[in-house]
Amino acid sequence: MPHSEVRDAGVGKPEEGGDPRRWRALWIIVSAQLLVVLDASVVNIALPSAQSALDMSDSSRQWVVTAYSLTFGGFLLLGGRVADLKGRKKLFIAGLLGFAVSSLVGGFAVNEAMLLISRGAQGVSAAFLAPAALSLLTTMFTSDKERAKAFGIFGAAVGTGGVVGMILGGVLTEYLSWRWCLWFNVPVVLLILGPAMRGLSESKGARSSYDLPGALTATVGVGSLIYGISEAIEDGWLGTSTLAFSGAGVLILALFVWIESRAAQPMMPLRIVLNRVRGSGYLIVILIASGLYAYYLFLTYYLQLVQEYSALMTGLAFVPIGVGVLLGSLGTGQALSGLSARTVMIGGLLLSAAGFALTGTINPDTGFWTVLFPSQMLIGLGIGAALTTVMKITLDGVAPEESGVASALTNATREIGGAIGISALNVVAISVADGGRGEDAITDGYAAAFLAGGGLMLLATLLVAVAIRPRRTTEVQ
Secondary structure, X not given: OXXXXXXXXXXXXXXXXXXXXXHHHHHHHHHHHHHHHHOOOOOOOOHHHHHHHHOOOXXXXXXXXXXXXXXXXXXXXXXXXXXXXXXXXXXXXXXXHHHHHHHHHHHOOOOHHHHHHHHHHHHHHHXXXXXXXXXXXXXXXXXXXXXXHHHHHHHHHHHHHHHHHHHHHHHHHHHOOOOHHHXXXXXXXXXXXXXXXXXXXXXXXXXXXXXHHHHHHHHHHHHHHHHHHHHHHHHOOOOHHHHHHHHHHHHXXXXXXXXXXXXXXXOOOOHHHHOHHHHHHHHHHHHHHHHHHHHHHHHHHHHHHHOOOOHHHHHHOOHHHHHHHHHHHHOHHHHHOOOOHHXXXXXXXXXXXXXXXXXXXXXXXXXXXHHHHHHHHHHHHHHHHHHHHHHHHHHOOOOHHHHHHHHHHHHHXXXXXXXXXXXXXXXXXXHHHOOOOHHHHHHHHHHHHHHHHHHHHHHHHHHHHHHOOOOOEEEEO
């Protein structure tokens, strides 16, 4: 195979040019990605209302969230490879249409089964839409400088999507109905669809066949792993369901790797993940997502259960972290013009670790402006910079015909990391709070989870320091 390079963002010689419609296309891609990310969180605040309306049990309620993340994560690698083979624009538009239809059906749900099936269909649609969007961005921007700027804008959408979803969920639930948390997707898709059909350029890889055994084992393996991890919330880490599905997922993914190492045209060429920089980047995404997803969940619990915020006020309370992510992401392109990717990631991760640590000082009477506002700003700025940069390095140097599956891996590791973080830090929170009584014990549990999240950011910092060498180019075999 010919050698390619993973350039340390901002230091490679800029190439002029690229698709002439790339900047218009960027906003189409960003809008669609924001839709995908925020839909993972928009229903969180609406869950109590949906549960009451459809007479759902407490154990069934979590599946409104899990059904989406499970199918999204499980089908991502397949979606990435189909995008490479059949065309990224084609899959992007198909994903948009599927997302709109499933959202419309979910909003009209008359029972639990109808809602859960529609949420699963949303996840499958997102699994085809998200990797197509990211690979379109990668192939349309060829200049190092322009690509860094584009990834900054894209990273802002990824990082703020969860926050926007919580704010939107609070507003829609408070003033309209929980059903609008699903229906709002339809007009948004209609606004994106026309410009997407006119403004995106089609691209695809040179391969012409599917790796069916690889597709099946990747989809079932990732899906089983995410399901098993999510079961830890109810069943515990040593529960039968957790161990069975997680263990099966690991074994099936091991079989997937064995298949890919011998396939003539593998669905996921192993060189994509075996490269030191790129492979480390995927691990860093897992660690960042683990801390961030858990932070959103536990801060929501703290605000509603301890501080007794309304749904609307809870959503608005996340504005600082959204602003921080936005500023951190958009400032990354400028930072990378003078600093190495390694430096930007280390600085961002240390900032976010400080924010987690500050949140870990909460008590039942903690003030918003004295602790929660500055801690959210630190986390947002840090994760905005670090996540945007690491997404870029995982895609730099990937051959155009493989950008879809590489993009899918970035999304899949984020979903896996989120599932791991919520489950693992939930165990931390329960363990610390167990045996105590009242708001003090509950708050101590949340504080411990936030401190553990800060530890994950420090672990990611160590991984960057060890694996991402401070040199200008890294050869990829």
